[in-house]
Amino acid sequence: MTVYFLCVVLLTMGLYCLVAKKNIVKKVLGIVIMDYAVNLYLIIIGYKTGGVAPIIEADMPLSTLERFVDPLPQALVLTSIVIGLGVMSLMVAMCIRLYEKHGTFDMSVISKLRG
Amino acid sequence: MANIAPQLYALLVFMVIGSIVAIETRNLLSAVISVSAVGFALSVAFLFLGAPDIAITQLVVEVLVLIILIRGTILLDNTAVDTHRDTLAVVTSLIFFGLILGFGAMIFGSRGFPEFGQPVMRVSKVYVQTGLPATYAANIVTAVILDFRAYDTLGEATVLFTSILGALALLRREGKVSREEVVAA
Amino acid sequence: MKGMTLIVKTITDFVAGFIVIFGAYIVLYGHLTPGGGFAGGVIVACAFILLMLAHGSDVAFSKLPEKVAHVMDSAGALAFLGIGWFGMTMGFFFMNSFGRGEMFKLFSSGMILPLNIAVAFKVGSSLFLVFSALAIFRRRSFRAMIEDELA
Numbered sequence: 116m117t118v119y120f121l122c123v124v125l126l127t128m129g130l131y132c133l134v135a136k137k138n139i140v141k142k143v144l145g146i147v148i149m150d151y152a153v154n155l156y157l158i159i160i161g162y163k164t165g166g167v168a169p170i171i172e173a174d175m176p177l178s179t180l181e182r183f184v185d186p187l188p189q190a191l192v193l194t195s196i197v198i199g200l201g202v203m204s205l206m207v208a209m210c211i212r213l214y215e216k217h218g219t220f221d222m223s224v225i226s227k228l229r230g
Numbered sequence: 231m232a233n234i235a236p237q238l239y240a241l242l243v244f245m246v247i248g249s250i251v252a253i254e255t256r257n258l259l260s261a262v263i264s265v266s267a268v269g270f271a272l273s274v275a276f277l278f279l280g281a282p283d284i285a286i287t288q289l290v291v292e293v294l295v296l297i298i299l300i301r302g303t304i305l306l307d308n309t310a311v312d313t314h315r316d317t318l319a320v321v322t323s324l325i326f327f328g329l330i331l332g333f334g335a336m337i338f339g340s341r342g343f344p345e346f347g348q349p350v351m352r353v354s355k356v357y358v359q360t361g362l363p364a365t366y367a368a369n370i371v372t373a374v375i376l377d378f379r380a381y382d383t384l385g386e387a388t389v390l391f392t393s394i395l396g397a398l399a400l401l402r403r404e405g406k407v408s409r410e411e412v413v414a415a
Numbered sequence: 416m417k418g419m420t421l422i423v424k425t426i427t428d429f430v431a432g433f434i435v436i437f438g439a440y441i442v443l444y445g446h447l448t449p450g451g452g453f454a455g456g457v458i459v460a461c462a463f464i465l466l467m468l469a470h471g472s473d474v475a476f477s478k479l480p481e482k483v484a485h486v487m488d489s490a491g492a493l494a495f496l497g498i499g500w501f502g503m504t505m506g507f508f509f510m511n512s513f514g515r516g517e518m519f520k521l522f523s524s525g526m527i528l529p530l531n532i533a534v535a536f537k538v539g540s541s542l543f544l545v546f547s548a549l550a551i552f553r554r555r556s557f558r559a560m561i562e563d564e565l566a
Contacts (some may be wrong), residue, residue, distance in 0.1 A: 121242040132253045133324040164347035169370035173396035184280040190374035194386040203391035207302040216326040282449035290457045302549045366524040367446035380509040394541040403549040
């Protein structure tokens with residue numbers, strides 16, 4: 116149970132960084148931390164005590180199939196990690212554009228400027 | 231039957247400390263490097279949790295995250311934003327923090343939620359049992375993402391395509407303007 | 416974007432080819448060992464990004480021109496969709512209708528190997544493209560250059 120709770124702590128820290136920080140790069144870092152927390156939570160849910168990786172070998176006894184960890188969350192997280200990278204590069208592109216337009220990363224300055 | 235709980239706790243505490251440093255430090259370069267430390271610890275945690283596919287992907291992606299963040303943002307401006315703190319935002323988010331932690335404790339304390347180490351494998355049992363005879367792929371994770379659930383992967387490839395397209399559209403070179411237009415403006 | 420020192424360039428020349436081979440191995444054996452199209456594509460993209468960081472963007476674009484990367488990106492996505500539609504002709508969308516081959520061999524498991532390669536092309540070339548756009552992005556726009564020239 117404590118493992119799940121630490122994952123939620125990590126998620127809320129990312130959320131705090133996203134809400135309370137002024138620097139837009141810090142906000143991006145908060146989203147990245149939330150991404151990590153969700154991925155880790157999904158993998159932890161699928162872990163089986165004494166489990167092995169779900170990869171079959173040729174000379175493996177059939178009983179080993181019972182010890183495999185859950186492959187379904189792993190399959191979903193595998194694509195989610197790469198998508199997180201793509202979305203992060205989109206956010207970095209937005210940050211660069213904002214910096215080019217306003218000359219600063221400070222959110223309070225950017226939102227005060229008009230035009 | 232190795233008990234991996236101590237290693238997992240150590241890695242999680244390391245990740246929490248790393249994120250605290252990343253959130254509270256004033257130097258952007260230190261923040262980015264701390265977030266990358268969290269990512270590498272996450273990769274090791276995936277190895278402990280029996281997910282080598284995810285560990286490889288996370289390790290390589292983490293290198294790219296570090297390079298993109300440093301190359302894209304830190305080179306522009308490394309000065310810390312040093313204005314006064316918005317106390318209302320901090321207090322609101324701290325209340326948020328407490329509420330979410332409370333809800334988390336409530337949910338994970340309730341019965342019916344699977345204990346750590348005892349997953350509910352209702353769907354996955356079929357994948358594990360029939361994965362090799364149905365697809366001839368020894369790696370069950372690959373069998374799931376590219377055969378049983380290839381439709382999902384198509385959708386996620388579309389999401390990746392769209393986000394990269396958005397980044398390229400944002401960063402395209404500005405359209406050629408003639409000298410007369412600039413003079414007139 | 417300029418390159419780095421001679422030491423970095425020499426080491427990069429030694430290493431980059433091996434990184435591409437390793438990425439290809441991760442992609443091709445994705446259905447037998449840990450790995451797959453996503454991880455392998457990112458590794459191959461890392462090799463070209465290493466070239467770009469060490470030698471500058473001109474050398475990297477001479478190895479993999481921007482137009483070719485765009486075409487590979489779209490071709491990977493289209494190949495993924497096309498394999499799905501090929502299954503449609505045999506029965507249903509993404510039906511594994513290719514020959515299965517022999518278990519635990521490289522050419523087995525039907526459409527999983529082509530799909531892995533398509534995903535690798537898609538992920539690798541798109542990440543290379545987005546990194547090159549981020550790295551060589553001109554901070555000063557065309558309009559600002561003309562304005563400076565006039566001032």
